[in-house]
Amino acid sequence: MLRTRRNKNIALDIFLLALIFSAAGYLGYRVSIQLHYTWRWSLIWQYLFRFDHEQHRFVANYLILGLLTTLRLSIYACFPALLIGLFMALMRTSRSLFRQLLGRTYIELMRNLPPLVIIFLVYFFLADQITPLLGIDSFIENISPEAGYWLNVLVAPPSSFSPFLSAVLTLAVFEGAYIAEILRGGIESVNRGQWEAAHALGLTRGQSMRHIILPQTFRQVLPPLAGQFISLIKDSSIVSVISIQELTYQGTQLMASTYMTIEVWLLVALMYFVLTFPCSMLIGGIERSFASDSA
Amino acid sequence: MNKQKTPAGNDPIIDVRRICKTYPGPVIALDDFSITVDRGEVLVVIGPSGSGKSTFLRCLNGLEEVDSGEIIIDGIPLDEDEKKRLQIRREVGMVFQSFNLFPHLTVRKNIDLAQRLVRKKSRIEALEFSLHLLDQVGLADMADRYPHQLSGGQQQRVAIARALAMMPAVMLFDEATSALDPEMIGEVLDVMRGLARRGMTMVVVTHEMGFAREVSDRIAFMEEGRLVEEGCGEVFFSHPERLRTKEFLRQIL
Numbered sequence A: 001m002l003r004t005r006r007n008k009n010i011a012l013d014i015f016l017l018a019l020i021f022s023a024a025g026y027l028g029y030r031v032s033i034q035l036h037y038t039w040r041w042s043l044i045w046q047y048l049f050r051f052d053h054e055q056h057r058f059v060a061n062y063l064i065l066g067l068l069t070t071l072r073l074s075i076y077a078c079f080p081a082l083l084i085g086l087f088m089a090l091m092r093t094s095r096s097l098f099r100q101l102l103g104r105t106y107i108e109l110m111r112n113l114p115p116l117v118i119i120f121l122v123y124f125f126l127a128d129q130i131t132p133l134l135g136i137d138s139f140i141e142n143i144s145p146e147a148g149y150w151l152n153v154l155v156a157p158p159s160s161f162s163p164f165l166s167a168v169l170t171l172a173v174f175e176g177a178y179i180a181e182i183l184r185g186g187i188e189s190v191n192r193g194q195w196e197a198a199h200a201l202g203l204t205r206g207q208s209m210r211h212i213i214l215p216q217t218f219r220q221v222l223p224p225l226a227g228q229f230i231s232l233i234k235d236s237s238i239v240s241v242i243s244i245q246e247l248t249y250q251g252t253q254l255m256a257s258t259y260m261t262i263e264v265w266l267l268v269a270l271m272y273f274v275l276t277f278p279c280s281m282l283i284g285g286i287e288r289s290f291a292s293d294s295a
Numbered sequence B: 001m002n003k004q005k006t007p008a009g010n011d012p013i014i015d016v017r018r019i020c021k022t023y024p025g026p027v028i029a030l031d032d033f034s035i036t037v038d039r040g041e042v043l044v045v046i047g048p049s050g051s052g053k054s055t056f057l058r059c060l061n062g063l064e065e066v067d068s069g070e071i072i073i074d075g076i077p078l079d080e081d082e083k084k085r086l087q088i089r090r091e092v093g094m095v096f097q098s099f100n101l102f103p104h105l106t107v108r109k110n111i112d113l114a115q116r117l118v119r120k121k122s123r124i125e126a127l128e129f130s131l132h133l134l135d136q137v138g139l140a141d142m143a144d145r146y147p148h149q150l151s152g153g154q155q156q157r158v159a160i161a162r163a164l165a166m167m168p169a170v171m172l173f174d175e176a177t178s179a180l181d182p183e184m185i186g187e188v189l190d191v192m193r194g195l196a197r198r199g200m201t202m203v204v205v206t207h208e209m210g211f212a213r214e215v216s217d218r219i220a221f222m223e224e225g226r227l228v229e230e231g232c233g234e235v236f237f238s239h240p241e242r243l244r245t246k247e248f249l250r251q252i253l
């Protein structure tokens, strides 16, 4: 049964493939004829790595540096985002009406405003107020050269440390709302019997949440959480508007100075994909291992 | 049954006075329901589906709140006060029809958890007691398995051990064998029999009439949230007073 149905669809598959190829071909043709675009692929690679004549070796250039910044941003933002998400999810599922409202307000606000607007709001109002308050700038100034080196490698160049921190905070505030919703869904999907068993043993609500409900929630929401991490990588491109030198920002700069528009953005797209696709594969792996676990 | 107990009626550990419970609907689940259970007594509660048996048990450890009436467990009134509620839950163990084991914890940790969190025992103390309890329910070699690796009967025995780990004064059983395959019912009933023999105060909701007749000190028949009749084992089954009880017993026996 299945066999014959598959065979029947082969004709359709071939047709689709032909359609895609001809569309792509046509597009390529138009570009080459009409755009008078001179492809300069050979020149773009130096923006990944360039040869440093002083050090006599290849070093990372704009695009790779941008990719690394994107990666650092995403990784650092995901921890505070998780904390904010957990906190808001706990508010949202609390028994107190006030706390429910608090969580609800935060989540709805974040999910119903354009990310770009949130970025500007948080960046200019919150972050600008918070970083001086924490005394980060003076801390950076007095840092030893050794520590400065590691700060550069692990986080950001000391000069742009405080904007980097703001960007991390902004992304976390924004992604936290989505993570909160994922966690809330997970918390609510845990069988009611688990709460009852925990209560019947004399555990308090907090203890039940921490030892019984949340561990089961995290197991369940690991795939959507990983999916949200992919979103975080993608969304991190918005902080290019506040001059964080991540991948998209570097792409914009490069485009403006070299006019290799299509090469730049195709390469940038590929670089994002190299970052996100393994994550997607990982999620698939997690989901499969969970499916076989419960079977 | 050869067990030690104080004279009936003198030492109620559970004292339920005229409780009412209505679910949204409205469904009247308990209607002016009163009963007492003595220390060391085994009370079996029977009744048709929807008669309020589960609701009664769930009220006893505060999983449901009553609308009116009083519940006093071991001298502690069950009321709004969260502290007292937790205190009572420590004194009252409950076994559910659907086991409700914690799937992310091993069998041993299922039993350890409340000892450590609620009774504040050390890891070693908890471990030793857990193994002792597992031995008691005949599962000493299953300590490091996860619940889903056990049969239904084994899971329910773990659930009983988990409740016993709190050293409760009272054990509640809500159709503990109803979700089990027939060949596993015996092993769970055996554990419950052992508990009764050792003088545990038990309130048991069950459809196993043979078991009810054998271990019960008293049987209560409920219908539509009310206590229709209560009596001692043999007499209750052979000479029920109420017509309704007679009909019910004829149906299920």
Ligand SMILES: Nc1ncnc2c1ncn2[C@@H]1O[C@H](COP(=O)(O)OP(=O)(O)OP(=O)(O)O)[C@@H](O)[C@H]1O
Residues within 6 Å of the ligand: B023, B024, B025, B027, B028, B029, B047, B048, B049, B050, B051, B052, B053, B054, B055, B056
């Ligand atoms: N959470 C709830 N919400 C609304 N109605 C409920 C709820 N729980 C129970 N009820 C209703 O209350 C009544 C008593 O239910 P209960 O579960 O106590 O009966 P039971 O005697 O245990 O029945 P069974 O033998 O089927 O387990 C039933 O009519 C039931 O539909």
Ligand SMILES: [Mg+2]
Residues within 6 Å of the ligand: B053, B054, B055, B174, B175
């Ligand atoms: Mg029931």
